[in-house]
Amino acid sequence: MPRRHDPDRRRRIIDAAIRVVRRAGIAGLSHRTVAAEADVPLGSTTYHFATLDELMVAALRQSGEGFCRVVAAREGLTDPGGDLAGELAAALGEWLAAGRAGAELEYELYLAALRRPALRPVAAGWADDLAALLAPRTDPLTARALVALMDGICLHVLLTGGSYDEEYAREALARMIP
Protein backbone atom coordinates (compact mmCIF):
# COMPACT_ATOMS: atom_id res chain seq x y z
CA MET A 1 0.00 0.00 0.00
CA PRO A 2 1.50 2.87 -1.46
CA ARG A 3 3.44 5.56 0.18
CA ARG A 4 2.94 7.41 -3.06
CA HIS A 5 4.85 10.48 -3.96
CA ASP A 6 7.71 10.17 -1.58
CA PRO A 7 9.67 13.22 -2.61
CA ASP A 8 13.03 12.32 -1.07
CA ARG A 9 12.98 8.64 -1.65
CA ARG A 10 16.31 9.04 -3.40
CA ARG A 11 17.92 10.74 -0.47
CA ARG A 12 16.62 8.15 1.95
CA ILE A 13 18.02 5.37 -0.20
CA ILE A 14 21.43 7.04 -0.25
CA ASP A 15 21.35 7.46 3.52
CA ALA A 16 20.48 3.80 3.87
CA ALA A 17 23.34 2.83 1.58
CA ILE A 18 25.75 4.80 3.75
CA ARG A 19 24.52 3.05 6.85
CA VAL A 20 24.88 -0.32 5.14
CA VAL A 21 28.47 0.38 4.11
CA ARG A 22 29.27 1.68 7.57
CA ARG A 23 27.97 -1.52 9.12
CA ALA A 24 28.91 -4.21 6.62
CA GLY A 25 31.36 -2.67 4.21
CA ILE A 26 31.04 -2.36 0.46
CA ALA A 27 30.93 -6.14 0.21
CA GLY A 28 27.63 -6.01 2.05
CA LEU A 29 26.11 -3.46 -0.29
CA SER A 30 23.37 -4.74 -2.57
CA HIS A 31 20.09 -3.47 -3.90
CA ARG A 32 18.37 -5.74 -1.45
CA THR A 33 20.27 -4.79 1.70
CA VAL A 34 19.76 -1.13 0.90
CA ALA A 35 16.09 -1.67 0.23
CA ALA A 36 15.67 -3.40 3.57
CA GLU A 37 17.61 -0.68 5.41
CA ALA A 38 15.63 2.10 3.76
CA ASP A 39 12.38 0.19 4.19
CA VAL A 40 11.43 0.45 0.54
CA PRO A 41 10.69 -2.33 -1.92
CA LEU A 42 13.48 -3.81 -3.96
CA GLY A 43 12.19 -2.36 -7.19
CA SER A 44 12.49 1.12 -5.77
CA THR A 45 16.26 0.89 -5.33
CA THR A 46 16.77 -0.50 -8.80
CA TYR A 47 14.55 2.19 -10.21
CA HIS A 48 16.48 5.08 -8.72
CA PHE A 49 19.91 3.48 -9.11
CA ALA A 50 20.16 1.06 -11.99
CA THR A 51 23.63 -0.10 -10.95
CA LEU A 52 25.45 -0.31 -7.65
CA ASP A 53 28.11 1.97 -9.08
CA GLU A 54 25.57 4.77 -9.35
CA LEU A 55 24.56 4.19 -5.77
CA MET A 56 28.17 4.25 -4.59
CA VAL A 57 28.89 7.45 -6.47
CA ALA A 58 25.95 9.08 -4.75
CA ALA A 59 27.02 7.74 -1.36
CA LEU A 60 30.62 8.84 -1.84
CA ARG A 61 29.46 12.30 -2.89
CA GLN A 62 27.30 12.69 0.17
CA SER A 63 29.60 11.20 2.79
CA GLY A 64 32.88 12.38 1.39
CA GLU A 65 32.62 15.84 2.74
CA GLY A 66 33.30 14.62 6.25
CA PHE A 67 36.99 15.29 6.58
CA CYS A 68 36.92 18.42 4.43
CA ARG A 69 34.29 19.82 6.77
CA VAL A 70 36.41 19.06 9.81
CA VAL A 71 39.37 20.80 8.23
CA ALA A 72 37.37 23.76 6.99
CA ALA A 73 35.88 24.26 10.43
CA ARG A 74 39.30 24.88 11.98
CA GLU A 75 39.67 28.58 12.24
CA GLY A 76 43.36 28.32 12.86
CA LEU A 77 43.82 27.32 9.28
CA THR A 78 42.87 30.66 7.86
CA ASP A 79 45.10 32.55 10.20
CA PRO A 80 48.20 33.27 8.08
CA GLY A 81 50.54 33.06 11.03
CA GLY A 82 48.97 29.95 12.54
CA ASP A 83 50.62 26.60 13.00
CA LEU A 84 49.47 24.90 9.81
CA ALA A 85 51.00 21.51 10.57
CA GLY A 86 49.58 21.50 14.08
CA GLU A 87 46.13 22.43 12.82
CA LEU A 88 46.15 19.66 10.24
CA ALA A 89 47.41 17.08 12.70
CA ALA A 90 44.69 18.14 15.12
CA ALA A 91 42.03 17.93 12.41
CA LEU A 92 43.18 14.44 11.58
CA GLY A 93 43.00 13.51 15.23
CA GLU A 94 39.55 14.99 15.58
CA TRP A 95 38.33 13.08 12.56
CA LEU A 96 39.82 9.78 13.66
CA ALA A 97 38.64 10.27 17.23
CA ALA A 98 35.07 10.42 15.99
CA GLY A 99 35.39 6.67 15.85
CA ARG A 100 36.79 4.14 13.50
CA ALA A 101 33.36 3.61 11.95
CA GLY A 102 33.08 7.00 10.33
CA ALA A 103 36.63 7.05 9.11
CA GLU A 104 36.39 3.51 7.83
CA LEU A 105 33.25 4.36 5.93
CA GLU A 106 34.73 7.34 4.16
CA TYR A 107 37.97 5.58 3.43
CA GLU A 108 36.32 2.46 2.15
CA LEU A 109 34.27 4.41 -0.34
CA TYR A 110 37.33 6.46 -1.22
CA LEU A 111 39.49 3.38 -1.79
CA ALA A 112 36.81 1.63 -3.82
CA ALA A 113 37.80 3.99 -6.61
CA LEU A 114 40.88 1.83 -7.11
CA ARG A 115 38.79 -0.75 -8.94
CA ARG A 116 35.82 1.34 -10.00
CA PRO A 117 36.63 4.01 -12.52
CA ALA A 118 33.18 5.49 -11.99
CA LEU A 119 34.25 6.59 -8.51
CA ARG A 120 37.56 8.08 -9.54
CA PRO A 121 36.37 11.54 -10.47
CA VAL A 122 34.60 11.81 -7.12
CA ALA A 123 37.64 10.59 -5.20
CA ALA A 124 39.94 12.87 -7.14
CA GLY A 125 37.60 15.80 -6.52
CA TRP A 126 37.76 15.05 -2.85
CA ALA A 127 41.55 15.26 -2.76
CA ASP A 128 41.39 18.44 -4.84
CA ASP A 129 38.94 20.06 -2.45
CA LEU A 130 41.25 19.37 0.43
CA ALA A 131 44.22 20.76 -1.47
CA ALA A 132 42.14 23.83 -2.34
CA LEU A 133 41.51 24.44 1.35
CA LEU A 134 45.25 24.49 1.87
CA ALA A 135 45.98 26.64 -1.14
CA PRO A 136 45.81 30.02 0.62
CA ARG A 137 48.54 28.93 2.97
CA THR A 138 51.04 27.24 0.67
CA ASP A 139 52.06 26.56 -2.90
CA PRO A 140 50.27 23.84 -4.92
CA LEU A 141 53.07 21.30 -4.67
CA THR A 142 53.18 21.53 -0.91
CA ALA A 143 49.40 21.31 -0.66
CA ARG A 144 49.39 18.18 -2.77
CA ALA A 145 52.15 16.62 -0.73
CA LEU A 146 50.40 17.47 2.54
CA VAL A 147 47.24 15.76 1.34
CA ALA A 148 49.25 12.71 0.26
CA LEU A 149 50.97 12.55 3.62
CA MET A 150 47.70 12.85 5.51
CA ASP A 151 46.23 10.09 3.38
CA GLY A 152 49.21 7.87 4.08
CA ILE A 153 49.08 8.49 7.82
CA CYS A 154 45.35 7.74 7.94
CA LEU A 155 45.91 4.63 5.94
CA HIS A 156 48.51 3.36 8.36
CA VAL A 157 46.33 4.03 11.36
CA LEU A 158 43.32 2.30 9.85
CA LEU A 159 45.24 -0.54 8.24
CA THR A 160 47.40 -1.54 11.14
CA GLY A 161 44.75 -0.97 13.75
CA GLY A 162 47.19 1.14 15.70
CA SER A 163 46.41 4.39 17.45
CA TYR A 164 46.95 7.87 16.09
CA ASP A 165 50.10 9.69 17.18
CA GLU A 166 49.30 13.34 16.74
CA GLU A 167 52.72 14.59 17.71
CA TYR A 168 54.34 12.42 15.07
CA ALA A 169 51.85 13.64 12.49
CA ARG A 170 52.51 17.27 13.41
CA GLU A 171 56.24 16.82 13.07
CA ALA A 172 55.97 15.01 9.72
CA LEU A 173 53.55 17.57 8.32
CA ALA A 174 55.74 20.42 9.54
CA ARG A 175 58.68 19.07 7.59
CA MET A 176 56.64 19.23 4.41
CA ILE A 177 56.13 22.95 4.77
CA PRO A 178 59.08 24.82 3.35
Added chain:
Amino acid sequence: MPRRHDPDRRRRIIDAAIRVVRRAGIAGLSHRTVAAEADVPLGSTTYHFATLDELMVAALRQSGEGFCRVVAAREGLTDPGGDLAGELAAALGEWLAAGRAGAELEYELYLAALRRPALRPVAAGWADDLAALLAPRTDPLTARALVALMDGICLHVLLTGGSYDEEYAREALARMIP
Protein backbone atom coordinates in the same frame (compact mmCIF):
# COMPACT_ATOMS: atom_id res chain seq x y z
CA MET B 1 41.47 -39.14 -13.73
CA PRO B 2 43.35 -38.17 -10.71
CA ARG B 3 46.41 -36.03 -10.62
CA ARG B 4 47.22 -37.64 -7.32
CA HIS B 5 49.91 -36.41 -5.07
CA ASP B 6 50.33 -32.95 -6.42
CA PRO B 7 52.97 -31.66 -4.06
CA ASP B 8 52.56 -27.95 -4.65
CA ARG B 9 48.86 -27.81 -5.13
CA ARG B 10 48.76 -25.16 -2.45
CA ARG B 11 51.21 -22.95 -4.20
CA ARG B 12 49.42 -23.29 -7.50
CA ILE B 13 46.14 -22.33 -5.87
CA ILE B 14 47.73 -19.21 -4.37
CA ASP B 15 49.21 -18.27 -7.73
CA ALA B 16 45.80 -18.71 -9.31
CA ALA B 17 44.22 -16.54 -6.62
CA ILE B 18 46.71 -13.78 -7.37
CA ARG B 19 45.94 -13.96 -11.07
CA VAL B 20 42.22 -13.79 -10.31
CA VAL B 21 42.58 -10.71 -8.12
CA ARG B 22 44.82 -9.09 -10.71
CA ARG B 23 42.21 -9.64 -13.38
CA ALA B 24 38.93 -9.20 -11.56
CA GLY B 25 39.70 -7.67 -8.21
CA ILE B 26 38.91 -9.03 -4.78
CA ALA B 27 35.23 -8.90 -5.62
CA GLY B 28 35.89 -11.58 -8.23
CA LEU B 29 37.64 -13.88 -5.81
CA SER B 30 35.77 -17.04 -4.89
CA HIS B 31 36.62 -20.66 -4.27
CA ARG B 32 35.13 -21.42 -7.65
CA THR B 33 36.94 -18.81 -9.71
CA VAL B 34 40.21 -19.81 -8.13
CA ALA B 35 39.51 -23.49 -8.73
CA ALA B 36 38.82 -22.81 -12.38
CA GLU B 37 41.93 -20.64 -12.76
CA ALA B 38 44.14 -23.24 -11.09
CA ASP B 39 42.43 -26.07 -12.95
CA VAL B 40 41.65 -28.01 -9.80
CA PRO B 41 38.28 -29.16 -8.53
CA LEU B 42 36.26 -26.96 -6.24
CA GLY B 43 36.76 -29.23 -3.27
CA SER B 44 40.49 -28.81 -3.54
CA THR B 45 40.39 -25.07 -2.90
CA THR B 46 38.08 -25.45 0.06
CA TYR B 47 40.28 -28.20 1.44
CA HIS B 48 43.46 -26.14 1.41
CA PHE B 49 41.80 -22.84 2.33
CA ALA B 50 38.67 -23.23 4.38
CA THR B 51 37.83 -19.53 4.12
CA LEU B 52 38.56 -16.84 1.58
CA ASP B 53 40.33 -14.88 4.29
CA GLU B 54 42.94 -17.61 4.56
CA LEU B 55 43.41 -17.54 0.84
CA MET B 56 43.81 -13.78 0.82
CA VAL B 57 46.32 -13.87 3.63
CA ALA B 58 48.39 -16.34 1.64
CA ALA B 59 48.06 -14.26 -1.51
CA LEU B 60 49.00 -11.03 0.28
CA ARG B 61 51.99 -12.73 1.86
CA GLN B 62 53.23 -13.99 -1.46
CA SER B 63 52.55 -10.93 -3.62
CA GLY B 64 53.30 -8.29 -1.05
CA GLU B 65 56.99 -8.49 -1.38
CA GLY B 66 56.87 -6.77 -4.76
CA PHE B 67 57.61 -3.21 -3.78
CA CYS B 68 59.99 -4.16 -0.99
CA ARG B 69 61.99 -6.14 -3.51
CA VAL B 70 62.14 -3.20 -5.89
CA VAL B 71 63.37 -0.95 -3.09
CA ALA B 72 65.84 -3.48 -1.73
CA ALA B 73 67.31 -3.99 -5.19
CA ARG B 74 68.37 -0.36 -5.43
CA GLU B 75 71.99 -0.27 -4.52
CA GLY B 76 71.93 3.49 -4.12
CA LEU B 77 69.94 3.01 -0.96
CA THR B 78 72.74 1.41 0.98
CA ASP B 79 75.23 4.06 -0.01
CA PRO B 80 75.32 6.35 3.04
CA GLY B 81 76.00 9.43 0.95
CA GLY B 82 73.44 8.63 -1.77
CA ASP B 83 70.37 10.62 -2.61
CA LEU B 84 67.82 8.77 -0.49
CA ALA B 85 64.80 10.77 -1.68
CA GLY B 86 65.82 10.37 -5.30
CA GLU B 87 66.29 6.63 -4.90
CA LEU B 88 62.91 6.19 -3.30
CA ALA B 89 61.16 8.31 -5.89
CA ALA B 90 62.86 6.26 -8.61
CA ALA B 91 61.87 2.99 -6.95
CA LEU B 92 58.29 4.19 -6.82
CA GLY B 93 58.46 5.10 -10.48
CA GLU B 94 59.93 1.74 -11.39
CA TRP B 95 57.24 -0.08 -9.49
CA LEU B 96 54.41 1.96 -10.97
CA ALA B 97 55.89 1.75 -14.45
CA ALA B 98 55.65 -2.01 -14.30
CA GLY B 99 52.03 -1.40 -15.12
CA ARG B 100 48.93 -0.49 -13.22
CA ALA B 101 47.97 -4.15 -12.97
CA GLY B 102 50.76 -5.18 -10.65
CA ALA B 103 50.46 -2.12 -8.47
CA GLU B 104 46.68 -2.40 -8.36
CA LEU B 105 46.95 -6.00 -7.30
CA GLU B 106 49.30 -5.35 -4.41
CA TYR B 107 47.42 -2.28 -3.30
CA GLU B 108 44.04 -3.94 -3.46
CA LEU B 109 45.18 -6.77 -1.23
CA TYR B 110 46.92 -4.26 1.03
CA LEU B 111 43.81 -2.09 1.34
CA ALA B 112 41.54 -5.06 1.93
CA ALA B 113 42.99 -5.09 5.43
CA LEU B 114 40.78 -2.09 6.20
CA ARG B 115 37.78 -4.37 6.55
CA ARG B 116 39.47 -7.70 7.22
CA PRO B 117 41.31 -7.85 10.51
CA ALA B 118 42.87 -11.14 9.42
CA LEU B 119 44.93 -9.26 6.85
CA ARG B 120 46.06 -6.49 9.17
CA PRO B 121 49.11 -8.19 10.62
CA VAL B 122 50.32 -8.97 7.12
CA ALA B 123 49.70 -5.43 5.90
CA ALA B 124 51.35 -3.98 8.98
CA GLY B 125 54.31 -6.30 8.53
CA TRP B 126 54.66 -5.07 5.00
CA ALA B 127 54.91 -1.43 6.09
CA ASP B 128 57.35 -2.44 8.82
CA ASP B 129 59.56 -4.28 6.35
CA LEU B 130 59.76 -1.20 4.21
CA ALA B 131 60.56 0.99 7.19
CA ALA B 132 63.23 -1.51 8.22
CA LEU B 133 64.88 -1.16 4.83
CA LEU B 134 65.09 2.56 5.44
CA ALA B 135 66.28 2.25 9.02
CA PRO B 136 70.02 2.27 8.27
CA ARG B 137 69.68 5.63 6.62
CA THR B 138 67.40 7.53 8.98
CA ASP B 139 65.72 7.59 12.34
CA PRO B 140 62.54 5.58 12.95
CA LEU B 141 60.16 8.53 12.83
CA THR B 142 61.48 9.66 9.48
CA ALA B 143 61.34 6.13 8.09
CA ARG B 144 57.75 5.81 9.16
CA ALA B 145 56.84 9.16 7.66
CA LEU B 146 58.60 8.31 4.41
CA VAL B 147 56.59 5.11 4.11
CA ALA B 148 53.37 7.00 4.83
CA LEU B 149 54.20 9.58 2.21
CA MET B 150 55.02 6.95 -0.39
CA ASP B 151 51.75 5.21 0.37
CA GLY B 152 49.84 8.45 -0.01
CA ILE B 153 51.53 9.29 -3.30
CA CYS B 154 50.83 5.82 -4.69
CA LEU B 155 47.28 6.09 -3.57
CA HIS B 156 46.77 9.36 -5.38
CA VAL B 157 48.28 8.03 -8.57
CA LEU B 158 46.16 4.90 -8.54
CA LEU B 159 42.99 6.55 -7.30
CA THR B 160 42.88 9.50 -9.60
CA GLY B 161 44.17 7.62 -12.61
CA GLY B 162 46.76 10.33 -13.09
CA SER B 163 50.37 9.79 -14.03
CA TYR B 164 53.33 9.62 -11.68
CA ASP B 165 55.39 12.77 -11.27
CA GLU B 166 58.77 11.56 -10.09
CA GLU B 167 60.24 15.00 -9.63
CA TYR B 168 57.40 16.01 -7.33
CA ALA B 169 57.81 12.79 -5.35
CA ARG B 170 61.55 13.35 -5.00
CA GLU B 171 61.03 16.88 -3.74
CA ALA B 172 58.35 15.85 -1.24
CA LEU B 173 60.39 12.92 0.04
CA ALA B 174 63.47 15.10 0.34
CA ARG B 175 61.63 17.50 2.62
CA MET B 176 60.85 14.63 4.98
CA ILE B 177 64.52 13.94 5.52
CA PRO B 178 65.92 16.20 8.21
Added chain:
DNA sequence: AGGCGATGTGTACGCGCGTACACATGGCTC
Protein backbone atom coordinates in the same frame (compact mmCIF):
# COMPACT_ATOMS: atom_id res chain seq x y z
C1' DA C 1 51.32 -56.46 4.42
C1' DG C 2 48.16 -53.75 6.68
C1' DG C 3 45.87 -49.81 8.00
C1' DC C 4 45.15 -45.00 8.92
C1' DG C 5 45.25 -40.26 8.26
C1' DA C 6 46.20 -36.71 4.85
C1' DT C 7 44.80 -35.37 0.51
C1' DG C 8 41.86 -35.26 -3.65
C1' DT C 9 37.08 -35.49 -5.98
C1' DG C 10 32.26 -35.01 -7.14
C1' DT C 11 27.71 -33.57 -6.09
C1' DA C 12 24.03 -31.49 -3.79
C1' DC C 13 21.55 -27.86 -0.98
C1' DG C 14 19.95 -23.44 0.19
C1' DC C 15 20.72 -18.60 -0.23
C1' DG C 16 21.28 -13.93 -1.86
C1' DC C 17 22.28 -11.76 -5.88
C1' DG C 18 21.26 -8.65 -10.35
C1' DT C 19 17.94 -8.32 -13.56
C1' DA C 20 13.68 -8.09 -15.97
C1' DC C 21 9.05 -7.23 -16.47
C1' DA C 22 4.06 -6.53 -15.79
C1' DC C 23 1.12 -3.95 -13.34
C1' DA C 24 -0.62 0.03 -10.06
C1' DT C 25 -0.88 4.75 -9.15
C1' DG C 26 -0.08 9.44 -8.67
C1' DG C 27 1.11 14.30 -10.63
C1' DC C 28 1.03 17.19 -14.45
C1' DT C 29 -0.19 19.12 -18.97
C1' DC C 30 -3.47 20.30 -22.10
Added chain:
DNA sequence: GAGCCATGTGTACGCGCGTACACATCGCCT
Protein backbone atom coordinates in the same frame (compact mmCIF):
# COMPACT_ATOMS: atom_id res chain seq x y z
C1' DG D 1 -11.25 15.41 -16.94
C1' DA D 2 -8.35 12.79 -20.09
C1' DG D 3 -4.23 10.97 -20.96
C1' DC D 4 0.61 10.36 -20.40
C1' DC D 5 4.73 9.63 -18.11
C1' DA D 6 7.49 9.44 -14.04
C1' DT D 7 7.40 6.87 -10.13
C1' DG D 8 6.27 2.94 -7.12
C1' DT D 9 5.42 -2.30 -6.36
C1' DG D 10 5.57 -7.29 -6.51
C1' DT D 11 7.25 -11.49 -8.35
C1' DA D 12 9.90 -14.58 -10.91
C1' DC D 13 14.16 -16.48 -13.17
C1' DG D 14 18.72 -18.06 -13.50
C1' DC D 15 23.24 -17.82 -11.60
C1' DG D 16 27.22 -18.12 -8.65
C1' DC D 17 28.14 -18.44 -4.10
C1' DG D 18 29.85 -20.91 0.57
C1' DT D 19 29.27 -25.00 2.67
C1' DA D 20 28.82 -29.79 3.67
C1' DC D 21 29.57 -34.45 3.05
C1' DA D 22 30.41 -39.10 1.16
C1' DC D 23 33.59 -41.47 -1.27
C1' DA D 24 38.31 -42.45 -3.73
C1' DT D 25 43.08 -42.69 -3.40
C1' DC D 26 47.71 -42.20 -1.92
C1' DG D 27 51.86 -41.87 1.42
C1' DC D 28 53.68 -43.39 5.24
C1' DC D 29 54.29 -45.70 9.64
C1' DT D 30 54.41 -50.05 12.11
